[in-house]
Amino acid sequence: MQISVIGCGRWGSFLAWYLNGIGHQITLYGRESSRKFTELRKTGTNGLVTLDEKMNLTSDLGAALKSQILVISIGAQSFRSLMEQLSSRDLAGKTVVLCMKGLEAGTGKRLTQIFEEYRPDTPVAVWVGPGHVQDFTRGIPNCMVIDSRSMQVKKELVNAFSSDLIRFYYGDDLIGNEIGAASKNVIGIAAGMLDGLNKTALKGALMSRGTREIARLIRKMGGNEITAYGLAHLGDYEATVFSPYSHNRRFGEAFVRGEDYGELAEGVATTKAMLTLGRQYQAELPISDAVNRVINQGEEPNRVLSDLFLRSIKMEF
Amino acid sequence: MQISVIGCGRWGSFLAWYLNGIGHQITLYGRESSRKFTELRKTGTNGLVTLDEKMNLTSDLGAALKSQILVISIGAQSFRSLMEQLSSRDLAGKTVVLCMKGLEAGTGKRLTQIFEEYRPDTPVAVWVGPGHVQDFTRGIPNCMVIDSRSMQVKKELVNAFSSDLIRFYYGDDLIGNEIGAASKNVIGIAAGMLDGLNKTALKGALMSRGTREIARLIRKMGGNEITAYGLAHLGDYEATVFSPYSHNRRFGEAFVRGEDYGELAEGVATTKAMLTLGRQYQAELPISDAVNRVINQGEEPNRVLSDLFLRSIKMEF
Incomplete structure (x- = not known):
């Protein structure tokens, strides 16, 4: 063709x-x-x-x-x-x-x-x-x-x-696949931040909570929450959360180490879009919010990420 | 205390x-x-x-x-x-x-x-x-x-x-947390096999399909399928699917390379248990089945894993 x-x-x-x-x-x-x-x-x-x-x-x-x-x-x-x-x-x-x-x-x-x-x-x-x-x-x-x-x-x-x-x-869920594909870059930035803070072991918890966050948003937007666990989002974590090639992961890592990365990763703009969607659909997006606070509001990354994963004891779901 | x-x-x-x-x-x-x-x-x-x-x-x-x-x-x-x-x-x-x-x-x-x-x-x-x-x-x-x-x-x-x-x-789902915690070792062996076959990039698809397989089984057993996406299973993938320390991942990698690993990883016994549960609850467990065919039935790993991920075109869920 x-x-x-x-x-x-x-x-x-x-x-x-x-x-x-x-x-x-x-x-x-x-x-x-x-x-x-x-x-x-x-x-x-x-x-x-x-x-x-x-x-x-x-x-x-x-x-x-x-x-x-x-x-x-x-x-x-x-x-x-x-x-x-x-x-x-x-x-x-x-x-x-x-x-x-x-x-x-x-x-x-x-x-x-x-x-x-x-x-x-x-x-x-x-x-x-x-x-x-x-x-x-x-x-x-x-x-x-x-x-x-x-x-x-x-x-x-x-x-x-x-x-x-x-x-x-x-695919059978355009909302879920588009939101999932875009938002994995936000999770990728968070993963890089954990790497940069020597908290790589928390990337397991990040995967679990990241997929939940995106699943909830997809459902509120009218998509199928299970799509967050499909190839477009969770299936892309290997390439984003773990890969040495991932721009978003590397950007997050460089950011928390105070190193210059040269350009903004795509996930930075996506983070802004996510916060807009969170307000619009009244969805809690703690990971997107944490990434935003570190990147755009100058908050201290170690404290923000520790708060995210390690602060309060709660029910898992 | x-x-x-x-x-x-x-x-x-x-x-x-x-x-x-x-x-x-x-x-x-x-x-x-x-x-x-x-x-x-x-x-x-x-x-x-x-x-x-x-x-x-x-x-x-x-x-x-x-x-x-x-x-x-x-x-x-x-x-x-x-x-x-x-x-x-x-x-x-x-x-x-x-x-x-x-x-x-x-x-x-x-x-x-x-x-x-x-x-x-x-x-x-x-x-x-x-x-x-x-x-x-x-x-x-x-x-x-x-x-x-x-x-x-x-x-x-x-x-x-x-x-x-x-x-x-x-936790709030004993069935899901126990099945999830045990079965992540089976996924870990599969991950190691992909690493050993130079197919690391497929670990993204493995995560997506692995969690689905375990979620389905948990649901059929009377647990909450979402538990597969919690800390006990997906949340343990960083430590199992990606970590250099994971015995199960390393076992799978050594196995497909024909190297001696010395001892059987825990996931080998779990694979047998999973097949028993699959029969008992009539749940399809393609990844557990693939691991079993490679480890216990001597089938060719590259073919088994390629079939698993790359053979047929289908709906994602």
């Missing part, structure tokens, strides 16, 4: 490489001004994947929009501005797949909600779940999830995207 | 050291014939903890049974034989705490069930959840769970055992 990947960052470039490798015709789109686009155009590689000659690398959005399937993988906070660009385009007959893990910081909105504000006419799906580019390119397989309101869209995409490297499961 | 710890292995010796350190009067019991008892009597240490002079190390079971609280920490497969010895003893006014993670291999019975077969007159509790001796002795805190049919017993024990090092939560 003709597939365009919108976004040529680490993950977008990988998606293009992967989909090309399983036989699709790929257009990879990046902004002319982006450093990563320039690097790819100049060298044909980003150090993780090397673009195949067959692939079409372009900064012409119109050219990218000709494919049947559009896979979008950009920073979640830039998604609305992309949708503004897509709002007036002809997308007839196309399917859009969002392969991103985030929420709009200011509003707490899920990305398919933003998509449907602009393009209620176009079928949209999400592609979430575990996996690091560094593992996939070494041939280490993983399981991921495709979710959409439409069973037909899910089937079409699972058939088109499956391989020995990535085995897809059908 | 006067507390006796029955069992002077790695975990029993730690419990004695910990309870002594928070101010209790401790008797530590081991069998005269045991290597660990001999080592402790000769050197006063097992390399992880050093016994305090105040502690009473004994091989006289009668002396150990004088304390108000008896904490039992022996191999789960030896528990019935200990209970036979305890069946005729005077335990009036005593509380028994089982700090062990296992099930009876032949019957699938939980340890409190075996306890109550012999001593229905004596209150019994379980002490489960994450934590490695190696972390605790370095001062790294963790959260654990006390569960019992009796709220009064739980309160008494949580008050007596709590400290800055171990924060206790009240």
